[in-house]
Amino acid sequence: MDPVRLSVLDRSRTREGHTHPEALRDTVRLARELERLGYHRVWVSEHHGVPGVAGSAPTVLAAAVAGATRTIRVGTGGVMLPNHRPLVVAEQFGVLESLFPGRIDMGLGRSVGFTDGVRRALGRDKGDAEDFEGQLDELLGWFRGTSPTGVHARPAEGLTVPPFVLAMGEGAGIAARAGLPMVIGDLRNREKVRRGIDHYRDRFRPSVWASEPYVVVSGTIAVAGTPEEARRLLIPEAWSMAHSRTRGTFPPLPPAERVEALTMTGKERDFYESGLTGHIAGTEEQVAHELETLLKETGAQEFLVTTSTYDREALLDSYRRLAAITSG
Numbered sequence: 001m002d003p004v005r006l007s008v009l010d011r012s013r014t015r016e017g018h019t020h021p022e023a024l025r026d027t028v029r030l031a032r033e034l035e036r037l038g039y040h041r042v043w044v045s046e047h048h049g050v051p052g053v054a055g056s057a058p059t060v061l062a063a064a065v066a067g068a069t070r071t072i073r074v075g076t077g078g079v080m081l082p083n084h085r086p087l088v089v090a091e092q093f094g095v096l097e098s099l100f101p102g103r104i105d106m107g108l109g110r111s112v113g114f115t116d117g118v119r120r121a122l123g124r125d126k127g128d129a130e131d132f133e134g135q136l137d138e139l140l141g142w143f144r145g146t147s148p149t150g151v152h153a154r155p156a157e158g159l160t161v162p163p164f165v166l167a168m169g170e171g172a173g174i175a176a177r178a179g180l181p182m183v184i185g186d187l188r189n190r191e192k193v194r195r196g197i198d199h200y201r202d203r204f205r206p207s208v209w210a211s212e213p214y215v216v217v218s219g220t221i222a223v224a225g226t227p228e229e230a231r232r233l234l235i236p237e238a239w240s241m242a243h244s245r246t247r248g249t250f251p252p253l254p255p256a257e258r259v260e261a262l263t264m265t266g267k268e269r270d271f272y273e274s275g276l277t278g279h280i281a282g283t284e285e286q287v288a289h290e291l292e293t294l295l296k297e298t299g300a301q302e303f304l305v306t307t308s309t310y311d312r313e314a315l316l317d318s319y320r321r322l323a324a325i326t327s328g
Contacts, residue, residue, distance in 0.1 A: 001288040001292040005302040006322065007039055007302060007303070007304045008041075008304070009042075009044070009077040010044060011306070011308055012027045015254075016252050016255065016310070021054075027055070031068060031072065034319065035071060040302065041072060041075060042072055042073070043074070043076055043105065044062055044065065044075075048118045048121070049117065058077075059089075059093065059096060062074050063095075067100075073105055074096075074103055076106065077164075077166065077218075077304065078107035078183075079107070081110060082131070083122050086136075090139055090153040091142075093106050094154065094157070094161070097155075098159070105161070107164040108165055109168070109171075110166070110168065110171065143158070144208070162181070165181070171196075173200075176200045176203035178205075179210050181210055181214035181215075184197060184200075184216070185217065185218035185304075186278075188279075193217065193298065200215065201213045201215075216300060216304050217295070217298055218303070218304035220305070220307045221279070221291065221305050221307055222281040222307055222309075223282070223322050224317070226283065227283060229314075230282050230318075231281055232314075234281060235260065236256055238259075238274075238275030242264075242268050242271035242274075246267055253309065255310050256310060287321075287322065291326070305319070
């Protein structure tokens, strides 16, 4: 297939029998390998109070990743802006950009927590996400020195840290009005993705941050020697999602063989089977064809791979195979 700009979001997923610190170190190690393989950027995520995710402080983890690498771009996918004061977010990214100039991305989302308990602990509620557009405008103002408060964000002011909007719900319209690059996903509903991209492009307003639309499509990709091996990479995450939908907690990733031996309820089975569908998975030839088709349909400039699985060696092998088929 034609060369494509390829990046990775690693959620620092915890695994059964492994600790949270191990998950964070796994992310740093993976970033080094992704750099060696020629990936464009690596991002980390923000989750609070989730047993299955160790990454709760994305700017801190991004600093560790950037410090362990030399050339790959490093960022967040994303910092959940409603959880934080925009000034503090600007200061954090100003520090990152100052330490690692020209390598930092600022991916921003509008989620306010996985459960009511987490939102209460953060001092937030669902309504805080409704002002995401205003929070975004305030954040960008700190970099440009336009805050009406008379306060100056140090060392952020005057720096250029590329902002990206994680487009969920109203995100496509917000990204378009702000003139920012957009990240959009959910390959299980590709028609919805295409509608979001069309909405974004139709309403895009050029800004100091981007002169034209820039679309990053995100989703799970699994590449292996056989279709069956690729499908096994999807099993741990599919079960964790099914577990969260039926029991209310998002658990650490189990080994595929344990999931395959489970006796599931009908509801669990339905969610589990749903979690195995809609992804790009298979051999190199199968994945190349499907990915190329998706990129042509969407016109996306970049793909952000979001795969999580229990077997980290198999995951790295998948990334190696993917890099080989997309490097031209």
